[in-house]
Amino acid sequence: MSGRYDVAIVGAGAFGAWCAWTLAQRGQRVLLVEAWEPGHSRASSGDESRIVRTGYAADALYTRMADASLAAWRSLDADRRGAEPPLFHRTGVLWFSRARNDRAETTAATLEAEGVSHERLSPTELARRFPQFDLQGVSWGLLEPESGAVMARRSVARVAALAVAAGARLVRGRVHAEEADAAEPRLLLDGEPVPAGRVVLACGPWLPALLPELLGGRITPTRQEVFYLGPPPGEPAFGAGRLPAFVDFEAEIYAIPDLEGRGVKIGVDRHGPACDPDSLDRRPDPALLAEARERLARVLPAMAGAPLLESRVCQYENTPNGDLLVDAHPASERVWLVGGGSGHGFKHAPAVAAHLAARMLDGAAAEPRLALASAPPERRRAVY
Numbered sequence: 381m382s383g384r385y386d387v388a389i390v391g392a393g394a395f396g397a398w399c400a401w402t403l404a405q406r407g408q409r410v411l412l413v414e415a416w417e418p419g420h421s422r423a424s425s426g427d428e429s430r431i432v433r434t435g436y437a438a439d440a441l442y443t444r445m446a447d448a449s450l451a452a453w454r455s456l457d458a459d460r461r462g463a464e465p466p467l468f469h470r471t472g473v474l475w476f477s478r479a480r481n482d483r484a485e486t487t488a489a490t491l492e493a494e495g496v497s498h499e500r501l502s503p504t505e506l507a508r509r510f511p512q513f514d515l516q517g518v519s520w521g522l523l524e525p526e527s528g529a530v531m532a533r534r535s536v537a538r539v540a541a542l543a544v545a546a547g548a549r550l551v552r553g554r555v556h557a558e559e560a561d562a563a564e565p566r567l568l569l570d571g572e573p574v575p576a577g578r579v580v581l582a583c584g585p586w587l588p589a590l591l592p593e594l595l596g597g598r599i600t601p602t603r604q605e606v607f608y609l610g611p612p613p614g615e616p617a618f619g620a621g622r623l624p625a626f627v628d629f630e631a632e633i634y635a636i637p638d639l640e641g642r643g644v645k646i647g648v649d650r651h652g653p654a655c656d657p658d659s660l661d662r663r664p665d666p667a668l669l670a671e672a673r674e675r676l677a678r679v680l681p682a683m684a685g686a687p688l689l690e691s692r693v694c695q696y697e698n699t700p701n702g703d704l705l706v707d708a709h710p711a712s713e714r715v716w717l718v719g720g721g722s723g724h725g726f727k728h729a730p731a732v733a734a735h736l737a738a739r740m741l742d743g744a745a746a747e748p749r750l751a752l753a754s755a756p757p758e759r760r761r762a763v764y
């Protein structure tokens with residue numbers, strides 16, 4: 381395969397699949413190398429659904445990236461045939477404003493400044509539109525009406541297929557790296573150098589283990605769990621169209637309505653213990669399930685005691701402060717690093733791919749927040 385490709389993308393998660401499709405559409409000869417399947421169950425992109433929201437408190441960069449990406453995710457349904465389930469559900473995303481948390485306030489100000497559609501809902505209006513919620517302590521609600529949830533694994537598989545339709549070649553294989561301090565890594569596929577002019581490493585939680593010298597201390601995979609809880613029978617109030625996806629930073633939870641009958645999905649948005657994606661025990665933790673259930677029932681009382689239908693154990697790949705990573709390897713313009721999703725990256729995959737293409741092909745300037753050099757030395761989460 382030597383020399384036949386302009387770019388090899390290693391990893392077909394959300395980031396790698398969008399990079400492959402974007403670069404193939406730009407006329408690049410693309411090789412997409414994936415150790416398993418696009419959107420497989422061990423990958424960070426491998427769950428059923430992911431929230432796509434545009435609100436990022438005062439952070440205009442991620443609001444802009446999310447807004448641009450939202451349009452790209454929605455475009456995947458443009459040629460959907462009638463019987464096919466959608467890849468994007470416009471459920472809306474609701475934020476709660478509480479006395480001790482002004483995140484909704486700063487988010488509303490940023491959305492206003494960026495011209496992104498949003499609504500302020502008084503407690504009366506919230507209660508009228510969303511009677512499912514217990515609104516105790518809620519002073520008002522911020523609704524992103526255009527936002528929603530992407531069916532994650534199906535969308536990643538679709539984007540990889542679109543990359544192939546645009547000319548990319550998808551192969552199953554695992555790339556290995558020989559890394560010497562301060563030198564360009566030697567990247568091998570089946571014992572031979574990866575046959576491409578440039579290589580994009582979009583390996584999600586496997587990235588720090590691939591380049592331990594460079595990224596071992598910079599990206600930390602952590603164990604994360606989500607639970608799918610079954611709404612009461614005959615009760616439509618928890619499906620898309622009735623229940624919005626929501627984030628409640630004070631309660632440390634986020635949730636997605638019952639999509640495709642899998643149940644209401646809830647996650648506790650707190651970093652779990654550091655983990656290795658290859659050896660991670662993917663059985664759910666009963667204590668965390670009990671906590672998630674209890675927190676959900678406080679917000680949605682009718683879900684108290686809801687049965688567990690499914691669960692997923694996967695991983696965040698955290699940079700020190702939560703900024704994503706899109707940058708060239710410091711020892712080589714040939715090797716690019718794309719990752720550090722940090723628990724919020726999925727939604728941004730189209731914008732990440734567009735930024736990579738602009739940098740690689742058009743010589744666009746680096747976005748300092750996404751650069752390797754900008755990562756602060758100590759771990760302190762600043763982007764949610």
Ligand SMILES: Cc1cc2nc3c(=O)[nH]c(=O)nc-3n(C[C@H](O)[C@H](O)[C@H](O)COP(=O)(O)OP(=O)(O)OC[C@H]3O[C@@H](n4cnc5c(N)ncnc54)[C@H](O)[C@@H]3O)c2cc1C
Nearest residue numbers: 391393394395415424425431555584721723724725726727
């Ligand atoms: C529980 C949970 C909830 C989340 N919720 C949200 C949310 O609601 N909204 C949001 O925007 N984000 C969310 N995220 C974050 C988001 O899912 C991730 O940031 C994103 O999926 C990361 O995508 P990726 O392509 O970098 O990694 P991955 O999806 O892990 O893809 C990496 C791919 O690279 C392949 N690979 C790795 N090494 C090699 C190699 N050496 N050779 C070949 N292939 C290789 C892997 O097999 C894998 O398929 C959440 C994450 C988790 C875990």
